[in-house]
Amino acid sequence: MRTAEVVVIGGGCVGTSTAYHLAAAGCTDVVLLEADALGSGSTGKAAGGIRLQHADALNSLLVRRSLAEFLRFEELTGVPIGFKQVGYLFLLSSAADLDAFRRAVGVQQGLGIPSELVDVAAVREFVPQLATDDLVGATFCPSEGYATPEAVVQGYATAARRLGVRVETGRAVTAVRAEDGRITGVDTDGGPIAAPTVVCAAGVHSAGLARGIGMELPVHGEARAIHYTGRDGGVPGSAPLTVDFASGFYFHREGPGMVFGGRQRELEDLGEPAVRRLPVLAGLPIESSWWGYYDMSPDSNAMIGSGPVDGFHYATGFSGHGFQQSPAVGEHLAQRVLGLPVSLDLSPFSAGRFRAGAVRPEKFVI
Ligand SMILES: Cc1cc2nc3c(=O)[nH]c(=O)nc-3n(C[C@H](O)[C@H](O)[C@H](O)COP(=O)(O)OP(=O)(O)OC[C@H]3O[C@@H](n4cnc5c(N)ncnc54)[C@H](O)[C@@H]3O)c2cc1C
Structure with a gap:
């Protein structure tokens, strides 16, 4: 044997x-x-998102340790992973979410993580294409990003x-x-x-x-979908991985286009909150979509x-x-x-x- x-x-x-x-x-x-x-x-x-901003500090610590390895991954293994360290931007549209993220940022800063609350004017500087009228604030952490x-x-x-x-x-x-x-x-x-x-x-x-x-x-598996637009709609290459926390809609730049997804498995359900937050999406044809399982506990x-x-x-x-x-x-x-x-x-x-x-x-x- x-x-x-x-x-x-x-x-x-x-x-x-x-x-x-x-x-x-x-x-x-x-x-x-x-x-x-x-x-x-x-x-x-x-x-491919890598974020330090979690509600549970143990998750932030796990990612902080992982981040150090992602940053020297090519040196360790010889394989580049395309890590774009552009940060994560969480868009917040309710006072309750703003409170929860403010508390979490306090904990994260205590761990030495450079997350911070930012105002809506700063959000528009990160991604000018966003609709921001209903936002009450946002958080940003520059150490985060996405890899392959x-x-x-x-x-x-x-x-x-x-x-x-x-x-x-x-x-x-x-x-x-x-x-x-x-x-x-x-x-x-x-x-x-x-x-x-x-x-x-x-x-x-x-x-x-x-x-x-x-x-x-x-x-258990929970199905989640992602979509790829072959064009970027003018969203800058420096744009953070942006999350509309209330709806779950998120996007990041990918090659000449963008990937986006959300909590909704079906595009019909995701389309409305996605286009409301990022109106240029409405004019971008979707070139491919795929789905996989979140491994939920x-x-x-x-x-x-x-x-x-x-x-x-x-x-x-x-x-x-x-x-x-x-x-x-x-x-x-x-x-x-x-x-x-x-x-x-x-x-x-x-x-x-x-x-x-x-x-x-x-x-x-x-
Ligand atoms: C749409 C989507 C977006 C996501 N975005 C992010 C993100 O931005 N950031 C993030 O951190 N996470 C993200 N995740 C979650 C992340 O993908 C998973 O948490 C992670 O990949 C789990 O890795 P794993 O190795 O445990 O599982 P898996 O990648 O599922 O690997 C398990 C492997 O085990 C194999 N296997 C199963 N049974 C057997 C068997 N009996 N014998 C041998 N092999 C077996 C399977 O074939 C599989 O390849 C996302 C997930 C989805 C679906």
């Missing part, structure tokens, strides 16, 4: 980051199994392979195996692999795999941890912000697997919180 020290399930940003961090820490007897192609799950559908998720996956996978990790695509895990409270390996559609450690980073498919070893991992925060049997580790349920957290999450999982001190205490994100009734809702979900 084939063997490995660690099996990583899933070739998205979280699985490839974990494999890379394991190998970079010296653990190279690692097999990464991806049922389809690398990046073919949620990661390949993502908008597929490039991040390829970068981690390439660097992991170079260090000795075996990356297998088109190879599905059909069951995780455990005996006497310990992981013993996985079954795959190409035969079993014996391993004392399994990292489950299978995105929305993680729940079924965990159930096989008696664990409830309450992640019950409180919109990730589930990251270990158990219920020795040797099983998991990370899923990122609820729309998994790409931007994947560097620090992969590092964290590698540290857990290898018994190293962790860089960030992520125990509040253990899936056990739902059994204990200790939910911690993230409120700034786009």
Whole structure:
């Protein structure tokens, strides 16, 4: 039977980051199994946004640590990720949202994150094409931006392979195996692999795999769409990733055009709030659209941890912000697997919180 020290399930940003961090820490007897192609799950559908502005400070800390790695990603892996550090601009149209963001900015500034409240005149300077009549304020943080998720996956996978990790695509895990409270390996559609450690980073498919070893991992998929206009309508290349927080409509420049999306799966539902906020959109033909799953948890925060049997580790349920957290999450999982001190205490994100009734809702979900 084939063997490995660690099996990583899933070739998205979280699985490839974990494999890379394991190998970079010296653990190279690692097999990464991806049922389809690398990046073919949620990661390949993502908008690539990287933001420090979260309601939950632990999310801001996770992204702060991840940001440091995104900034030196090409140096680490040899693969450029097209990171545009243009900031995030949150547009706020209610007093309640302004209050919530003001409080969050206070917490973020306490962590050394340079987010700030900005007025509506500043919003118009960032993106002159925006309709701003109903806005009561906005927040901006210049360290944020967007990068190319597929490039991040390829970068981690390439660097992991170079260090000795075996990356297998088109190879599905059909069951995780455990005996006497310990992981013993996985079954795959190409035969079993014996391993004392399994990292489950299978995105929305993680729940079924965990159930096989008696664990409830309450992640479910919520469909979200993105659209690409081949033209930019005059929106400057320096425009921040802009979010109309009340409606969820967001956009950023992409090549000669723009990508935009929102909480609405159907374009018919997104069109009205999108055009109201950015009227030039009405004149821009949509060249392509795609959709993917947000990997939602019950409180919109990730589930990251270990158990219920020795040797099983998991990370899923990122609820729309998994790409931007994947560097620090992969590092964290590698540290857990290898018994190293962790860089960030992520125990509040253990899936056990739902059994204990200790939910911690993230409120700034786009
Ligand atoms: C439209 C959209 C926009 C988004 N925008 C952003 C954004 O701007 N910023 C951000 O941070 N996040 C964003 N996200 C969320 C982000 O994409 C996810 O949180 C993140 O990609 C999760 O990564 P993952 O590696 O955990 O999961 P995935 O990328 O889904 O990877 C899991 C992989 O596991 C594989 N797999 C599943 N089952 C098995 C099995 N049994 N055996 C082997 N392999 C298996 C799958 O094929 C898949 O490739 C967005 C998501 C969507 C859909």
